[in-house]
Amino acid sequence: MSTELFYVVKYRTRQRDAVLRVVTEEGKPLSAQKIIERADQLCPGIGAATVFRTLKQAVESGEVSKVELPGLAPHYEIATADHHHFFVCENCHELQPLEGCLDDLSKLLPIGSRMKHHEIVIFGECSNCLER
Ligand SMILES: [Zn+2]
Ligand SMILES: [Zn+2]
CATH class of the missing domain: 1.10.10.10 (Winged helix-like DNA-binding domain superfamily/Winged helix DNA-binding domain)
Structure with missing residues (x-):
């Protein structure tokens, strides 16, 4: 070289x-x-x-x-192998990873259908923004 x-x-x-x-x-x-x-x-x-x-x-x-x-x-x-979702602060637009997922999302499905994948996003205000 x-x-x-x-x-x-x-x-x-x-x-x-x-x-x-x-x-x-x-x-x-x-x-x-x-x-x-x-x-x-x-x-x-x-x-x-x-x-x-x-x-x-x-x-x-x-x-x-x-x-x-x-x-x-x-x-x-x-990248991690863990399945996870995110919390989004609507004020500062920061994302925070959430641990784990909800059990049994399939309960929500229309009868006779099958889930392939899903996304869950929770929107709100983060602790930093709430403290201000
Ligand atoms: Zn925030
Ligand atoms: Zn999930």
């Missing part, structure tokens, strides 16, 4: 690490905008295009999950 290429690869790795670190450390899904702001603190000058590219690759490789909810920009969180 040439020295120049070595530094390009190293720099790209640093950018990628910064993006993944932001997503990992937060513990809740973040919008691309927030990830750009925080990744820029870890890796100044990283730029939106790099963050978007890194996120896209991480979603494709299964390291990061893209959370798409109605009325909100896509959010990103570290």
Whole structure:
């Protein structure tokens, strides 16, 4: 590997690490905008295009999950095997993962139908907003 290429690869790795670190450390899904702001603190000058590219690759490789909810920009969180849903604060638009799911959603289904998948989103005001 040439020295120049070595530094390009190293720099790209640093950018990628910064993006993944932001997503990992937060513990809740973040919008691309927030990830750009925080990744820029870890890796100044990283730029939106790099963050978007890194996120896209991480979603494709299964390291990061893209959370798409109605009325909100896509959010990103570290992929886990746990089935979970989200709480959305209607005031600050932050997402928080919820633990677990409801038992027996199939009770709600129309007679004779079968559930394949589901989404549950709870909207409200988060504790930070309520304290203000
Ligand atoms: Zn809030
Ligand atoms: Zn569920």
